Amino acid sequence: MSWFRKKDQKVEAVPANERHVKTEGVFQKCPRCETALSRRHLEESLQVCPHCNHHFRLDARLRLAITFDGGEYEELDSEVTSIDALGFVDTKPYPERLVQAKQNSGLPEAIINARGLIGDHLVFVGAMDFSFLGGSMGSAVGEKVTRIIERAINERAAVITFSASGGARMQEGMLSLMQMAKVSAALSLLEEARLPFISVLTDPTTGGVTASFAMLGDVIIAEPKAQIGFAGPRVIEQTIRQKLPEGFQSAEFLLEHGMVDMVVDRREMRPMLIKLLNFMVNPEVHPQVAQVALANNNGKGSSTISQPETSGALSKLDGQPK
């Protein structure tokens, strides 16, 4: 049977010590249950471990894609980006950190603004991304949150935010802190206009973001096991000099203490948002909403924040709606 014999050995065996299966980029280990998950499966389950329901942190653009109808949305305000207003230098100058954050995350800022339809309702969404400087809120993030709120007022639409943040951005000092006041003031106008605001808290939501827009939703939803709080766990431990109980500051802890309305699995999030919007968007309360949604959408940018409109909503504070 000589024709089975290999005549020349062109394929050389890999030396035993170098043999390994290349799985880089194919599998990802779940940090909770330690199961090796194929990336493809993980994508299909929206970055949720199918075995233990661990919710991986989600890229802001992926978040938008799985939230809007047909995955379609128009990105807004991407030109609003951070600058080094204070000349802040820690172990690295702040401008260098910004360049690095943009490269690492592939995002222009720690939040991405978008406009689109969810369950046929016109919604402005701000999705934060923890991979951009810990999702910290500086001037640009505060400005972008304010802009989606003002746009929603102008277009009689709803607002949804997905927060993921370590809090105010230290490198912009008090300018960061004041963003808490700015976005909260904008939200009071949204409330005055009786427009919906749904706040979704994802892992982690802490500090200045929690203590401003994230806790001001008409309805507040948290993703399972997300860490949510005001002060960081280490700061609390140092202050009270004792170990924190298991599950402290988890989404479930907040639910138990009455701080969020519900804990919703990411795979159930979109249907839940649609249910809530169906309840909140009421043509009798805001007649233009339905029209805008119907007339939508010739893909036009909506960069029309007119100051009169805004102060118009403000002056309505005068005559309270009956």
Added chain:
Amino acid sequence: MNETTIVNDPLTALERVKLARHKDRPYTLDFIERLFEDFVELHGDRRFAEDAAIVCGLARFHGSPVVVLGHQKGRGTKQSVRRNFGMPKPEGYRKALRMLKLAEKFNRPVFSFIDTSGAYPGIDAEERGQAEAIAHNLRESSKLRVPVIVTVIGEGGSGGALAIGLGDRVLMLENAVYSVITPEGCAAILWKDAGEAERAATNLRLTASELYRLGIIDRVVAEPPGGAHTTHDETARLLDDALQETLAEVTQFDPPSRLTQRYKRLRALGRWTTSV
């Protein structure tokens, strides 16, 4: 070290921080005693508890009824513990909101005094919604129809300060500081070394003059030579002048235009770019 020499020298940011925390510095009640008459302290948030880290009530300012509120630190161990070192819990912020609503109902101006190292970071505070209490105050005070004048008298500690710090005008005593994080906390996170507090303090731009330059506060109120801790009476007198002028300034507007101005003022805060 002799305090007087420090004050007369050009001060570093960290030296201002130390002055702002000075144990003899006038606290909110010291100012209330000197600036207001007929102070009636009110207590409790009607939800959970009284919080002595915030004092508030009704008073008269040069004869006219007003609402006053502010963080209150204690002197000595016993008082400090009673006041929780000036670190409010959610019930403190909810009590403050009650006062703001009272002011609104009876159409009286509000004077708020800031002096805290921050909101209390504890298990109970988190359980009762520290973040929610602060956020709620921010939203509600942005739409108050009555004049609100805020003065940072000592330490302005992040969100715990801002929670009662949103107003038509923000004044700041010369040696007070106002920061997104304590210099020590910032140093521990960014430099991984709390010993770098000096550099953190400088970088954070937390002094009154820096914050005036950044447009975050509206007026720096001079302290007597030697600093506020050397004479409470004189400090109060200087602040009194500033408060009277500021009150006159904001009361000349009707509520709608005051609200528009307040929104515009907040709306303009921040520095960013739109050039790609």
